[in-house]
Amino acid sequence: MKSIDALCPNCGLCCDSTLFADVELRAGDDAKRLKRLGLTLHQKTKTKLAFSQPCACFDGKLCRIYAERPKRCGLFECGLLKRVEVGEMSAHAALKKITSAKNQAEQARGLLRSLGQRDERMALTHRYAGVMASPMDFSKPEEMELRGELMLAVNDLMTQLQRDFLR
Ligand code: SF4
Ligand code: SF4
Known part of the structure; x- marks a missing residue:
C-alpha cells in the first residue's frame, strides 16, 4: 500500500483547518473551475486568491475533488x-x-x-x-x-x- 493511502484517509489534518487556516491558489489553478467544484475563494491579497479551511471539499475523510484539487494541495506532503x-x-x-x-x-x-x-x-x-x-x-x-x-x-x-x- 502507498504511504499516502495508509495515512491520509485516517488523518485529514491538512484539510480540516488543524494545520492551515487557508490555502492560496497558485499559478495554473483554474479559479472558476475550483469555484464550480465547491471551493469558496476569497481575495487574500491584491494578487492572491485563497480558500478557507475547514475545506468545503473535505468530506471528513477524503478530498471530494481529489483529481482536480488545487496545485498547492497536490504538492503538499x-x-x-x-x-x-x-x-x-x-x-x-x-x-x-x-x-x-x-x-x-x-x-x-x-x-x-x-x-x-x-x-x-x-x-x-x-x-x-x-x-x-x-x-x-x-x-x-x-x-x-x-x-x-x-x-x-x-x-x-x-x-x-x-x-x-x-x-
Ligand atoms: S498529507 Fe495531510 S492528510 Fe496526509 S498524513 Fe499528512 S497531514 Fe495527514
Ligand atoms: S481541495 Fe481537497 S486536498 Fe485541498 S484542502 Fe480541500 S479537501 Fe484538502
Missing part, C-alpha cells in the same frame, strides 16, 4: 508522509502520531465549544484567537480555568504539529 515514504518511519508509528494530534485537536475544539465558540466552519486558529482576544470575566473562575486548559491544549497541539507534520 507533511513531514510524516515524507518520513514514511523514505523508510525513516513505519506507517504504524505515523498513524499513532496522527491519532495523537487528532485527539489533541479534538480536545482543543471541545474546550472552544465549552467556552461558547461553536462555529465549526471557522479555522481552529481563528477560533482560538477569537476566544483569547475576548475580555476575561474575572467573576467566572470556571471560564478562566477553561481558558487555561485551552491554552495548554493548543500549545501542546502546535508542538506536535511543528514536530511531526511541518518539518
Whole structure:
C-alpha cells in the first residue's frame, strides 16, 4: 500500500483547518473551475486568491475533488508522509502520531465549544484567537480555568504539529 493511502484517509489534518487556516491558489489553478467544484475563494491579497479551511471539499475523510484539487494541495506532503515514504518511519508509528494530534485537536475544539465558540466552519486558529482576544470575566473562575486548559491544549497541539507534520 502507498504511504499516502495508509495515512491520509485516517488523518485529514491538512484539510480540516488543524494545520492551515487557508490555502492560496497558485499559478495554473483554474479559479472558476475550483469555484464550480465547491471551493469558496476569497481575495487574500491584491494578487492572491485563497480558500478557507475547514475545506468545503473535505468530506471528513477524503478530498471530494481529489483529481482536480488545487496545485498547492497536490504538492503538499507533511513531514510524516515524507518520513514514511523514505523508510525513516513505519506507517504504524505515523498513524499513532496522527491519532495523537487528532485527539489533541479534538480536545482543543471541545474546550472552544465549552467556552461558547461553536462555529465549526471557522479555522481552529481563528477560533482560538477569537476566544483569547475576548475580555476575561474575572467573576467566572470556571471560564478562566477553561481558558487555561485551552491554552495548554493548543500549545501542546502546535508542538506536535511543528514536530511531526511541518518539518
Ligand atoms: S497531514 Fe499528512 S498524513 Fe495527514 S492528510 Fe495531510 S498529507 Fe496526509
Ligand atoms: S481541495 Fe481537497 S486536498 Fe485541498 S484542502 Fe480541500 S479537501 Fe484538502
